[in-house]
Amino acid sequence: xxxxxxxxxxxxxxxxxxxxxxxxxxxxxxxxxxxxxxxxxxxxxxxxxxxxxxxxxxxxxxxxxxxxxxxxxxxxxxxxxxxxxxxxxxxxxxxxxxxxxxxxxxxxxxxxxxxxxxxxxxxxxxxxxxxxxxxxxxxxxxxxxxxxxxxxxxxxxxxxxxxxxxxxxxxxxxxxxxxxxxxxxxxxxxxxxxxxxxxxxxxxxxxxxxxxxxxxxxxxxxxxxxxxxxxxxxxxxxxxxxxxxxxxxxxxxxxxxxxxxxxxxxxxxxxxxxxxxxxxxxxxxxxxxxxxxxxxxxxxxxxxxxxxxxxxxxxxxxxxxxxxxxxxxxxxxxxxxxxxxxxxxxxxxxxxxxxxxxxxxxxxxxxxxxxxxxxxxxxxxxxxxxxxxxxxxxxxxxxxxxxxxxxxxxxxxxxxxxxxxxxxxxxxxxxxxxxxxxxxxxxxxxxxxxxxxxxxxxxxxxxxxxxxxxxxxxxxxxxxxxxxxxxxxx
Amino acid sequence: xxxxxxxxxxxxxxxxxxxxxxxxxxxxxxxxxxxxxxxxxxxxxxxxxxxxxxxxxxxxxxxxxxxxxxxxxxxxxxxxxxxxxxxxxxxxxxxxxxxxxxxxxxxxxxxxxxxxxxxxxxxxxxxxxxxxxxxxxxxxxxxxxxxxxxxxxxxxxxxxxxxxxxxxxxxxxxxxxxxxxxxxxxxxxxxxxxxxxxxxxxxxxxxxxxxxxxxxxxxxxxxxxxxxxxxxxxxxxxxxxxxxxxxxxxxxxxxxxxxxxxxxxxxxxxxxxxxxxxxxxxxxxxxxxxxxxxxxxxxxxxxxxxxxxxxxxxxxxxxxxxxxxxxxxxxxxxxxxxxxxxxxxxxxxxxxxxxxxxxxxxxxxxxxxxxxxxxxxxxxxxxxxxxxxxxxxxxxxxxxxxxxxxxxxxxxxxxxxxxxxxxxxxxxxxxxxxxxxxxxxxxxxxxxxxxxxxxxxxxxxxxxxxxxxxxxxxxxxxxxxxxxxxxxxx
Numbered sequence: 015x016x017x018x019x020x021x022x023x024x025x026x027x028x029x030x031x032x033x034x035x036x037x038x039x040x041x042x043x044x045x046x047x048x049x050x051x052x053x054x055x056x057x058x059x060x061x062x063x064x065x066x067x068x069x070x071x072x073x074x075x076x077x078x079x080x081x082x083x084x085x086x087x088x089x090x091x092x093x094x095x096x097x098x099x100x101x102x103x104x105x106x107x108x109x110x111x112x113x114x115x116x117x118x119x120x121x122x123x124x125x126x127x128x129x130x131x132x133x134x135x136x137x138x139x140x141x142x143x144x145x146x147x148x149x150x151x152x153x154x155x156x157x158x159x160x161x162x163x164x165x166x167x168x169x170x171x172x173x174x175x176x177x178x179x180x181x182x183x184x185x186x187x188x189x190x191x192x193x194x195x196x197x198x199x200x201x202x203x204x205x206x207x208x209x210x211x212x213x214x215x216x217x218x219x220x221x222x223x224x225x226x227x228x229x230x231x232x233x234x235x236x237x238x239x240x241x242x243x244x245x246x247x248x249x250x251x252x253x254x255x256x257x258x259x260x261x262x263x264x265x266x267x268x269x270x271x272x273x274x275x276x277x278x279x280x281x282x283x284x285x286x287x288x289x290x291x292x293x294x295x296x297x298x299x300x301x302x303x304x305x306x307x308x309x310x311x312x313x314x315x316x317x318x319x320x321x322x323x324x325x326x327x328x329x330x331x332x333x334x335x336x337x338x339x340x341x342x343x344x345x346x347x348x349x350x351x352x353x354x355x356x357x358x359x360x361x362x363x364x365x366x367x368x369x370x371x372x373x374x375x376x377x378x379x380x381x382x383x384x385x386x387x388x389x390x391x392x393x394x395x396x397x398x399x400x401x402x403x404x405x406x407x408x409x410x411x412x413x414x415x416x417x418x419x420x421x422x423x424x425x426x427x428x429x430x431x432x433x434x435x436x437x438x439x440x441x442x443x444x445x446x447x448x449x450x451x452x453x454x455x456x457x458x459x460x461x462x463x464x465x466x467x468x469x470x471x472x473x474x475x476x477x478x479x480x481x482x483x484x485x486x487x488x489x490x491x492x493x494x495x496x497x498x499x500x501x502x503x504x
Numbered sequence: 505x506x507x508x509x510x511x512x513x514x515x516x517x518x519x520x521x522x523x524x525x526x527x528x529x530x531x532x533x534x535x536x537x538x539x540x541x542x543x544x545x546x547x548x549x550x551x552x553x554x555x556x557x558x559x560x561x562x563x564x565x566x567x568x569x570x571x572x573x574x575x576x577x578x579x580x581x582x583x584x585x586x587x588x589x590x591x592x593x594x595x596x597x598x599x600x601x602x603x604x605x606x607x608x609x610x611x612x613x614x615x616x617x618x619x620x621x622x623x624x625x626x627x628x629x630x631x632x633x634x635x636x637x638x639x640x641x642x643x644x645x646x647x648x649x650x651x652x653x654x655x656x657x658x659x660x661x662x663x664x665x666x667x668x669x670x671x672x673x674x675x676x677x678x679x680x681x682x683x684x685x686x687x688x689x690x691x692x693x694x695x696x697x698x699x700x701x702x703x704x705x706x707x708x709x710x711x712x713x714x715x716x717x718x719x720x721x722x723x724x725x726x727x728x729x730x731x732x733x734x735x736x737x738x739x740x741x742x743x744x745x746x747x748x749x750x751x752x753x754x755x756x757x758x759x760x761x762x763x764x765x766x767x768x769x770x771x772x773x774x775x776x777x778x779x780x781x782x783x784x785x786x787x788x789x790x791x792x793x794x795x796x797x798x799x800x801x802x803x804x805x806x807x808x809x810x811x812x813x814x815x816x817x818x819x820x821x822x823x824x825x826x827x828x829x830x831x832x833x834x835x836x837x838x839x840x841x842x843x844x845x846x847x848x849x850x851x852x853x854x855x856x857x858x859x860x861x862x863x864x865x866x867x868x869x870x871x872x873x874x875x876x877x878x879x880x881x882x883x884x885x886x887x888x889x890x891x892x893x894x895x896x897x898x899x900x901x902x903x904x905x906x907x908x909x910x911x912x913x914x915x916x917x918x919x920x921x922x923x924x925x926x927x928x929x930x931x932x933x934x935x936x937x938x939x940x941x942x943x944x945x946x947x948x949x950x951x952x953x954x955x956x957x958x959x960x961x962x963x964x965x966x967x968x969x970x971x972x973x974x975x976x977x978x979x980x981x982x983x984x985x986x987x988x989x990x991x992x993x994x
Contacts (some may be wrong), residue, residue, distance in 0.1 A: 025672045027691040028705025032729060040724040042714060050922035072508065082919040092732040111650065135714065146667035147675055177636035178826045181963065182515045183673030185637055201517040207576045208511065215518030223845045236531040239522060242582040249847060249974060274852055326826045335825030336668045336816045341711035356711045357739060362764055369572060379758045429572040486740060
């Protein structure tokens with residue numbers, strides 16, 4: 015028995031592979047354009063912070079199918095009529111497409127493509143599930159974490175949620191997304207090891223309980239962690255423990271942690287006890303079922319808390335635990351001709367053609383409005399205040415950011431070097447997110463904002479959509495008429 | 505750049521490692537007993553189905569720290585005063601403890617240990633985060649899926665949620681947990697490859713849109729998948745598409761999929777069209793934002809749906825997206841003496857000692873009540889209707905189920921053989937879950953059940969808890985009194 019080894023090639027829904035086989039065996043060719051976007055912002059979210067792109071590119075760049083994986087598909091009961099050539103195709107499969115995407119940490123809104131994939135049909139289809147799963151999840155967490163960080167008004171927020179995340183990988187990437195959104199770090203050690211994210215830890219009730227006396231536990235911990243110990247003081251009686259720390263301990267107490275009870279009152283009392291004992295350097299850290307609303311409430315009531323540990327609610331985006339990003343066909347280019355594509359299902363219609371999102375920023379540096387346009391429209395002609403959001407991040411299957419290729423070049427591949435590289439890129443995304451939070455209209459940052467940021471379609475895009483809808487509706491009416499004639503003649 | 509390689513040893517919160525170092529450098533020894541349990545059932549859940557144990561055992565059996573991982577911890581700013589010997593200890597680290605747990609698929613309730621870990625303190629502490637993350641997540645999903653499966657009243661439910669799950673690993677294990685709870689299978693191909701779970705796929709709107717005519721898409725798909733094709737009929741006009749399928753297609757249509765609109769009405773109309781055309785063999789499959797309530801509603805209104813694809817809501821347990829399982833110290837055995845441990849924090853008190861859960865089943869085969877007892881109590885003496893739930897699943901760090909060790913014995917290690925082994929064990933858990941759903945009191949299975957299953961503490965356990973609480977309270981009072989004296993003398 016060995017730890018499970020993940021199988022990136024098969025991280026896909028079976029229908030991507032049935033469609034791939036049907037495209038292949040029907041000789042459907044051409045280059046497809048797919049948009050990855052969220053139709054409407056979830057309730058309680060007035061913006062999203064895009065995240066997860068690095069993992070998506072990593073997947074695309076490394077995607078392949080091993081002989082054993084192909085054998086699994088070949089033996090699948092649905093695939094018995096599929097040609098042998100399709101499986102040969104899978105054996106040579108690489109993703110060779112182009113990807114345009116908004117950089118991680120960018121604020122995005124409903125209907126705006128976070129990514130646009132342009133690739134041979136089968137390639138573009140097979141990657142749908144992985145891209146959605148990865149970008150939906152990290153974007154959801156970054157967007158939630160931005161709310162928590164905003165509520166903390168400059169106080170540190172540490173991500174604490176792995177134990178309640180949706181499994182250990184979800185914990186890892188929740189830590190990553192939360193860091194992009196402005197958290198100071200995480201308790202997740204793997205995230206520190208792999209991504210270089212600062213890690214923080216305190217101690218648990220079990221540690222205190224294992225000693226005969228609470229103070230013995232405190233002394234034992236301080237002995238080993240004199241500079242960084244955060245002592246959990248609520249195992250028996252919070253304020254009694256704080257008092258003893260000020261009276262019976264000579265050593266500096268770097269910080270204490272409150273984890274239950276009336277956190278506001280306890281923090282004020284604890285601060286008073288500490289300050290009166292000349293321990294103003296001791297920080298107060300709070301944890302325990304926190305979210306953006308409780309943090310805002312604690313701060314508004316004058317709680318004396320220097321840093322917050324936020325777990326479950328942030329690592330699961332508890333109030334909105336799924337982001338309904340979709341991946342929709344927008345066009346097909348065949349024989350040098352691009353045909354636009356839209357879907358007409360009720361409430362689920364889509365928008366045609368390859369797109370770019372343009373953002374207008376005011377002279378004061380505030381974002382004013384976005385325009386979703388066709389990719390060949392150039393709004394920079396209207397002034398330098400318009401900036402395009404989507405960048406070419408992968409060309410012919412290779413990431414355009416050379417740093418993502420560094421192991422190819424034989425550079426140092428130690429864990430420390432890899433994590434330093436990850437951290438450098440993460441810090442760029444984190445700086446971008448921080449900048450975005452300053453540039454967004456202030457009213458969008460209120461926790462209960464009803465304001466919607468203005469997003470428009472360009473005239474050309476709106477016109478293309480209208481034309482296609484008319485064509486399809488005309489077709490449908492024609493078909494219904496034919497149907498009616500047909501029935502009346504029976 | 506290579507796909508991310510997970511680092512099981514560091515899938516832990518930093519505080520587990522700070523505590524480990526503090527135990528080590530303070531020579532705290534002894535064998536700890538930890539319980540993993542949920543204090544209260546979440547709202548809208550009247551029972552839980554335990555899941556995730558196989559992954560937990562796999563982790564425990566393989567847990568180790570590589571030199572690079574240890575180096576990361578050594579260089580961590582918090583660890584600069586930690587002894588060199590601690591890192592040598594980590595280099596030789598293996599989990600050597602015993603684990604008692606309820607088998608996957610077992611129904612459990614609040615306060616009942618799903619797992620009990622007995623191991624040297626440091627080992628028992630370090631594994632906390634991984635065990636919680638894995639068992640919390642899969643148990644949450646299995647419990648949600650049991651509601652969906654129950655609502656479907658025998659119709660097939662297929663898990664469809666990877667694209668909205670919390671990342672790709674969450675999608676994989678959601679598929680596994682949903683299968684245990686009674687789903688027929690999943691769309692997740694990796695879950696089929698790794699665990700042998702049956703996989704199902706249809707086709708997407710993009711497939712239909714890529715052809716000039718909807719019927720061309722249907723024909724192309726049917727050509728390759730004549731026996732299993734499920735044709736998505738809602739891209740343009742659902743009933744018009746169904747009519748054309750009955751009139752213009754000679755081939756059998758295995759099934760159609762509805763994904764939008766008034767699913768009840770459309771399914772009734774589609775069924776009528778199909779039946780009138782002699783196509784009663786064509787199944788109707790429904791998907792699109794389904795959950796247990798919508799399925800129950802569709803069925804109650806007479807919808808003609810043979811199978812349901814359920815994604816987002818099941819794979820994220822959308823209405824209750826976190827399970828607050830905890831891992832609490834219950835005792836410490838040192839020098840041959842077991843001392844019981846409890847925590848007194850407000851609302852978060854725990855229960856002392858190693859425990860067993862006994863379940864009473866009536867002559868009619870219905871579960872009647874559970875008793876949480878000390879591990880050395882034997883309620884089987886009161887009659888064969890009492891059965892213990894916790895089994896010894898790991899002894900001295902080795903799984904007791906020999907099948908989990910099969911690769912040690914040099915047996916076939918092909919992907920197909922491994923997944924067949926996984927599936928055999930999964931099917932046992934799935935049969936157990938199915939049996940549990942029959943044995944639970946019927947009122948617990950109602951979606952809006954207000955009924956609570958009866959769970960009691962044994963008299964001895966209740967007495968131990970009371971005694972410890974009195975001792976701790978007496979200590980606290982004594983300390984407060986001393987504090988008061990101390991203050992009055994200043």
